[in-house]
Amino acid sequence: MEGFTPFSAALGGLLIGAGAVLLLLGNGRVMGVGGIVDALLKGDGTRWRIGFMVGMLVPGVVAAIVLGMPFGQPGLSVPLLIVAGLLVGFGSRMGNGCTSGHGICGLARFSKRSLVATMVFFTATAATVFVMRHVLAGGAL
Amino acid sequence: MRSLICSLAAGVLFGSGLIVAGMTSPAKVLAFFDFAGAWDPSLAVVMAVGLLTAMVGYRLALKRVAPCWAPAYVLPERNDIDRRLVVGSAIFGLGWGLVGYCPSPALVAGSAGASDAVIFSGAMITGMLVWRLVERTQAMRLARA
Numbered sequence: 001m002e003g004f005t006p007f008s009a010a011l012g013g014l015l016i017g018a019g020a021v022l023l024l025l026g027n028g029r030v031m032g033v034g035g036i037v038d039a040l041l042k043g044d045g046t047r048w049r050i051g052f053m054v055g056m057l058v059p060g061v062v063a064a065i066v067l068g069m070p071f072g073q074p075g076l077s078v079p080l081l082i083v084a085g086l087l088v089g090f091g092s093r094m095g096n097g098c099t100s101g102h103g104i105c106g107l108a109r110f111s112k113r114s115l116v117a118t119m120v121f122f123t124a125t126a127a128t129v130f131v132m133r134h135v136l137a138g139g140a141l
Numbered sequence: 142m143r144s145l146i147c148s149l150a151a152g153v154l155f156g157s158g159l160i161v162a163g164m165t166s167p168a169k170v171l172a173f174f175d176f177a178g179a180w181d182p183s184l185a186v187v188m189a190v191g192l193l194t195a196m197v198g199y200r201l202a203l204k205r206v207a208p209c210w211a212p213a214y215v216l217p218e219r220n221d222i223d224r225r226l227v228v229g230s231a232i233f234g235l236g237w238g239l240v241g242y243c244p245s246p247a248l249v250a251g252s253a254g255a256s257d258a259v260i261f262s263g264a265m266i267t268g269m270l271v272w273r274l275v276e277r278t279q280a281m282r283l284a285r286a
Contacts, residue, residue, distance in 0.1 A: 003172060003179075005163060009186035012162020016187070017194025019155030024199060026147030028208030028215055031155065033245040038269055048148035048211075055152020056245065059160055060253035069160075072255020073167050073241075080239060085247070085261040087236025089268025092244055094275075095229025096217075099243045100155070102230070103188065108195035109216065116222050117230040122174075124234025129174040132239065 020105050023052065030109075032101025034092040095121070144210035156249055162187040165250045167241025167257075174238060236268075 020031040027048045033056070036049050063069040092098040095117050097106060102121075106114020163169040163183060173184035207213055237243050242250070242261050250258035 003169070003181045003183070005181075005183050006186050008161050008163065009183040010190045012158045012160070012164065013187040013190030013192075014194055015154050015158030015161060016191040017158075017198065019151045019153075019158060020191075020195045021198025021202060022154060023148060023151035024208065024214070025202040025205075026151065026209045026211070027144055028211040028213055029148075030216060031151070033248075034269070037244065037248070037266070038273075041266065041269060047145050051145045051148035052152040052155075055149040055154075056156040057249060057252040058153055059156040060165065060249040063160055064253035069253075071165060071250040071253040072257045074257070076167070076240060076257045078260060081257055081260045082264040084236045084239035084242070085264025086268040086271070087232050087239070088242065088244060088247075088261075089236075089265035089270075090272045091229050091231070091233030091236055091268075093229070093269050093272040095226050095231075095233055097230075098233060098245075099237075100245055104191050104195050105199075106217070107192055108199045111217065112220055113217075113222060113226055117226055120227055120230040121234035121237065124231045125238040126174045126176060128235050128238025129171055130177055133171075133175060134177050 016100075016104060017108075020100070020108065023048075024105075030101065030105045032097050032105060034098040035096075035101060038093055091121075147210055155245070158191070159246050159249055164243075165246040165253075170241040170243075170246075171238070 023029050023031045029048060031052075036052060039046070039049055040053065060071065064071055088098075095102075097114065097117055099121075102111075102114040102117040107118060159165055164187065169181065170184060172179065172181035175181075202208070203214065233243075240257075240261060242258060244265060247258050247262045247265060251262040
């Protein structure tokens with residue numbers, strides 16, 4: 001239980017949930033970020049999608065520039081980043097959703113598909129971490 | 142205009158939430174999934190509070206006939222479990238576990254200047270485009286058959 005931060009985790013969760021609720025209440029849309037990125041890549045410049053994406057990126061830019069907050073993790077290998085990115089992008093589109101779309105919005109609507117998807121990707125993620133840290137790297141990673 | 146401001150505000154809430162929650166830190170995310178190591182349960186709190194907030198808020202929002210600044214609610218309607226959903230989610234989880242970035246935190250960290258997140262996001266967008274190619278090829282094959 002090293003580094004457990006329940007208060008910031010709860011506040012962060014509250015903000016994430018509030019964002020999802022506001023997007024549904026105001027725009028009638030589900031907050032699936034993979035799907036929003038995919039639509040923007042298709043050249044679908046619907047205004048709510050652009051607005052959401054800009055809004056989502058602003059806090060990080062402000063935190064980095066104004067507060068000098070550090071982002072990212074030094075020392076990750078570039079090939080690993082590329083393989084992981086390809087899998088995340090491909091898998092999230094193939095499975096029609098990522099952590100926000102299935103894990104928050106889908107489960108909040110009691111969607112059977114999202115429940116299955118969330119269970120599958122949480123299990124796959126935990127299994128990958130186990131193999132990477134305790135099988136391949138001998139716990140050194 | 143009001144709908145644009147609303148989606149912008151929703152984005153700001155979500156983006157801030159990811160940072161406050163620690164989701165933009167790959168090490169923090171992986172520490173949650175490392176059940177056999179020094180387990181950090183923070184992400185469970187993020188998910189639980191986020192989900193509870195969304196459940197209550199969705200229930201209240203959907204009592205309205207229509208959203209405030211859009212003509213109608215647009216909700217996913219499918220309810221079937223197909224192979225594509227399961228395999229895609231498994232591939233997604235594999236990638237998430239390798240580094241600890243999922244799509245939104247990677248984009249947030251990348252635009253905040255983290256070079257690792259920029260590389261990851263570039264690959265992620267490429268992966269999305271690759272899936273689209275696969276989908277298109279499948280559709281063409283189906284059309285020909």
